Amino acid sequence: MLHNKTAVITGGSRGIGRAIAYKFASLGADIAVIYAGNQDAAEAVCQKCRQEYGVKARSYCCDVSDFEKAKETTAQVKADFGSIHILVNNAGITKDGLILRMKEADFDRVLAVNLKGAFHMIRHCSGVFLRAKEGCIINIASVTGLMGNAGQCNYAASKAGLIGLTKTAARELAPKGIRCNAIAPGFIATDMTQSQSENPMLKMIPLGRMGEPEDVAQAAAYLAEARYVTGEVLRVDGGIAM
Numbered sequence: 001m002l003h004n005k006t007a008v009i010t011g012g013s014r015g016i017g018r019a020i021a022y023k024f025a026s027l028g029a030d031i032a033v034i035y036a037g038n039q040d041a042a043e044a045v046c047q048k049c050r051q052e053y054g055v056k057a058r059s060y061c062c063d064v065s066d067f068e069k070a071k072e073t074t075a076q077v078k079a080d081f082g083s084i085h086i087l088v089n090n091a092g093i094t095k096d097g098l099i100l101r102m103k104e105a106d107f108d109r110v111l112a113v114n115l116k117g118a119f120h121m122i123r124h125c126s127g128v129f130l131r132a133k134e135g136c137i138i139n140i141a142s143v144t145g146l147m148g149n150a151g152q153c154n155y156a157a158s159k160a161g162l163i164g165l166t167k168t169a170a171r172e173l174a175p176k177g178i179r180c181n182a183i184a185p186g187f188i189a190t191d192m193t194q195s196q197s198e199n200p201m202l203k204m205i206p207l208g209r210m211g212e213p214e215d216v217a218q219a220a221a222y223l224a225e226a227r228y229v230t231g232e233v234l235r236v237d238g239g240i241a242m
């Protein structure tokens with residue numbers, strides 16, 4: 001159970017982040033939803049957390065790729081909730097293209113959100129975790145970061161980088177009682193994968209279906225409570241990357 005814990009979830013207004021927000025709220029955690037643009041969607045998630053699960057929930061508009069804004073937002077969450085115990089770096093984007101045609105700006109933007117954004121949040125939340133003498137970081141990576149994927153050099157690099165960041169944070173912060181793990185989802189049915197329904201890779205999933213956001217949320221709940229697990233990369237992929 002996650003009673004008396006505050007969880008910050010980036011990109012918590014839809015898809016996998018929203019499912020994690022509901023799962024954590026159902027376990028008793030207070031929820032800070034960080035969103036990029038859709039205030040109504042973020043507020044709707046918070047409202048459900050409050051009404052259905054009886055926890056405290058607030059939304060914060062923040063582009064995680066902005067170091068200063070991420071710092072300000074973390075400080076605001078701490079002021080509003082008193083502390084932060086769990087950080088889920090879930091915010092992520094794709095800007096796909098083959099290497100020969102990839103625009104520099106598209107490469108940079110995906111790295112800025114998916115990798116630097118996670119660094120910014122870890123950097124700013126770590127001080128809060130140190131004062132609380134506990135902390136749990138969960139980074140949402142991807143099987144693409146393990147296997148590569150044609151047409152996604154920027155995304156794969158960002159997710160492989162996120163796995164390196166996860167293991168380094170796990171090593172650095174373990175002596176302070178702070179754990180850091182990653183989840184590597186496969187194909188999960190969300191807005192991000194809407195255009196993938198005809199992807200031939202789907203036929204290669206041993207469990208024979210796309211995942212649901214709730215499948216990832218279940219793994220996140222496990223990692224939030226697994227007090228002897230750190231530096232792990234947990235695949236939630238129906239077996240595709242085994």
Ligand code: NAI
Pocket residue numbers: 010011012013014015016017034035036037038062063064065089090091092093113117140141142143184185186187188189190191192193
């Ligand atoms: P989604 O596109 O439905 O949601 C992404 C969320 O991130 C949105 O709430 C969006 O507002 C937020 N976001 C985007 N840029 C942001 C920024 N600069 N600052 C703050 N928030 C920002 O995507 P989905 O599918 O829910 O993905 C969530 C995470 O899971 C991503 O990191 C994605 O890379 C990862 N993932 C998804 C898979 C899938 O099959 N859907 C597979 C593997 C990993």
